[in-house]
Amino acid sequence: MVSFCHKILLQFSYCARTEKCKCKDYFSKFNIMLLTVNIVMEIIAMSQAYAMEPLLPSYEPTQHMSSNPNLYVSTENSLFKNxxxxxxxxxxxxxxxxxxxxxxxxxxxxxxxxxxxxxxAQTTDGNWYAYFADRNQAIAAANTAVITGKGLNFGGFCAPNSSFSPKSGLVYSDTVGFTIARGGFGSINDTNNGGTKISPSNLPLCTNIQGMLTANQMEHVIRQNKTLNMNPNGFAANAIEENIWPVIQLYDFSSIPTPVTVDYQKAGGDQIVALIFDKIPSNMINAYSNRPDFPPGAEIQGDLIDPQLNIDPTSEDSWTWGISPINNTLYYMAFDRNGKPDADGTLAMQNLIGNLTALMFNHNGALTGYLPQGVVITESQSNGIQTLFKDNNGLMRTNSISGLSGPFTTREIQPNVGIFANYDDGGIADVKIADNAPRDTSAIFSYNDKSYTVMVKYHDAKLTMNRPLVETISGTVGNPVGGYVVLTIVKPDNTKVRVNADVTDSGSFSTSITLDNSYPSGKYVVSGNYQDMDLGQIFFIVK
Structure with a gap:
């Protein structure tokens, strides 16, 4: 709501725009319409419990840091204590x-x-790569993947004592099993095992007889692997290796917590990374918003920090919830990294909520939301990480998740960082504040036994303008959070000038403009914006 408290017409003289001017010869009259605007804004504040936790810039990763000069292990991360x-x-x-x-x-x-x-194995970048996982967890995940190349598909499983050897001397007998990317060679997968689920006891003895391979990669938990070096003078990867790559080697870490030591036995001294396989400590899992206040219609951007959601070390992972507490659901890679349907709309859209305990999730994994007052204050929307459309009730849904279930997607902000965002590269979130959200209503979201509240609040702001030659534009904002007010000056010819006015701790802001020859006669409109909050407009006329 905007109320105009004052409407004042001022006239004063202004010495025109040349150093040689004489004021008595070059008077121009400015009619300034000064509007002191009292603007009542509805602001959405997302807070955890009783205090707002802003997104910490130090949590934004730029590159992986390794403690060794030549050995890189994807889960070596001081933020998550490995x-x-x-x-x-x-x-x-x-x-x-x-x-x-x-x-x-x-x-x-x-x-x-x-x-x-x-x-x-050596790849075309000259580096050597391998992938590993816990056997029991890989099996539990793979048993939820009923379509090749979708969901938590680990590829075709083989027993460690298989005779399969893609190259002379290359066997995987030190593992407790391994998986190959396109199946075949006698391997099994939940998609081709006749309804029998995979278990440690039924891993088959794979052989060098190729059998039936999938046309595309069956494995879906390594999506951006490097290409093997097939140079005959170098690593000389053969066709069999190409068909099975990447191989995931499986070990037994079931006695949790299990220390896991990765050791590169380099001549001159070992390079070692020490990891811990265990449930993720609760204090490493958090949700953050990038700002404390959201006006109506604004994007609600949030980051979810949970390393366990980082399944694929080579590509951005995506997780989609139906956040309704009545029908709470969870899906892996419902959408691809570009927000297009992947599992969504197919049989691969397997609800993982009932599998969280088996997959070592503790209190994390499930995301729910509810409306304490029964008033809807948010709207779902398509963006670069999810694709939605309206159902018969006018609610936004996916091919598999109804509008009543409340689809909500997060995508990893970079590969292998464990930090997920609900907004795309352009800043468009998958949920925004409704334009008609009533004040003093709220929505509450819960993850990892922590509650986050979206609350409608009110703020005041006013914008005023003083007299030229050097014109000062000033004002105040309520509940300041630093930063600056963006002032847009629209000239009579519709060209625009933008200036920034820093906001002080008390909420005041001020900046000056010089009305020179670039300011022709006519009506000028000045508007202000602070943290997506519209401060209204003032205008003045140059005659």
Missing amino acids: YFAGPQVIEVSVNDPGINRLDQAYGEPIVTVNGKRLRM
């Missing part, structure tokens, strides 16, 4: 200038996981 859990896939890379040429054959670098051999 924890990993559930069906997370771990990428191990050796970047060693002594063995990185593509046209030269080298011996495979010796890397172990808890003393067991991890077989490495």
Whole structure:
């Protein structure tokens, strides 16, 4: 609501725009319509419990930091104290200038996981890669994937004592099982096992007989792997290796907590990374908003920090909830990294809420929302991370999640960081504040046994303008949070000038403009905006 408290017409003289001017010869009259505007705004404040927790800039990752010069392990992360859990896939890379040429054959670098051999393969970037996971967790996840190349599909499973050997001397006997990317070779998968679920006891003995491969990659938990080096003078990967890559080597970490040691036995000294396989400590899991206040119609941007949601170390993971507490659901990769349907609308859209305990989630994993006053104050929308359309009730839904269930998607902000956002690269969130959201109503969201409240509040602001030659535009904002007011001056020819006015701790702001030859006669409109809050308009006329 906007109320105009004062309407004052001022006339005064102004010495025109030349250093040689004489005021008696160059008077111009300015008619200034001064509007002191009292603006009542509805602001949405997202807070946890009783206090707002802003997004911490230090949590925004820029690159992975390794404690070793040549050994990279994807879950080595000081923010999460090197924890990993559930069906997370771990990428191990050796970047060693002594063995990185593509046209030269080298011996495979010796890397172990808890003393067991991890077989490495060279790719076209010159580095050596391998992937591993916990066997029981990989099986539990794979048993939810009923379509090839969708969901938590780990590819085709093989027993550790398989005779399968894609290259002379290459076997996976130090593991407790392994998976291959396109199936075949006698492997099993939940998509081709005749309804029988995979278990540690029924892993088959894979052989070098190819059998039936999937046309596209069956495995869906490593989506952006590097390409193997097939140079015959170098690593010389063959067609079998190409068909099975990437291989996920499985180990037994079931006695949690399990210390996991990755060791690159480099000549001159081992390089070691120590990990912990266990349920993620609750204090490492949080949700944050990037600002305390949201006006009606604004995007509600939030970040969810949960390393366990980082399944694929090579690509951004996406998770979609139906946040209704009555019909709470959870899906992995309902949408791809560009927000287009992936599992959504297919049989691969498997609800994982009932599998959270088996997948080592503790209190995390489930996201719910409810309306204490029964008043809807938010609206779902499509953006670059999810695709929605209206159902018969006018609610936004996906192909598989009804509008009443409340679809809500987060996508990892970068590959392998464990920080997820509900907004796309352009800042468009998948939920926004309704334009007609009533004041003093709220919505409450819960994740990891923590509640976050979206509350409608009111704020005041006013914008005033003083006299030229150097014109000062000033005003105040209620409940300031720093930053600046963006002032837009629209000239009579519809060209625009934008200036920023810093906001003080008390909420005041001020800036000056010089009315020179670039300001022709006519009506000027000045509008202000602070943190997406419209401060209204004032105007003046140059004659």
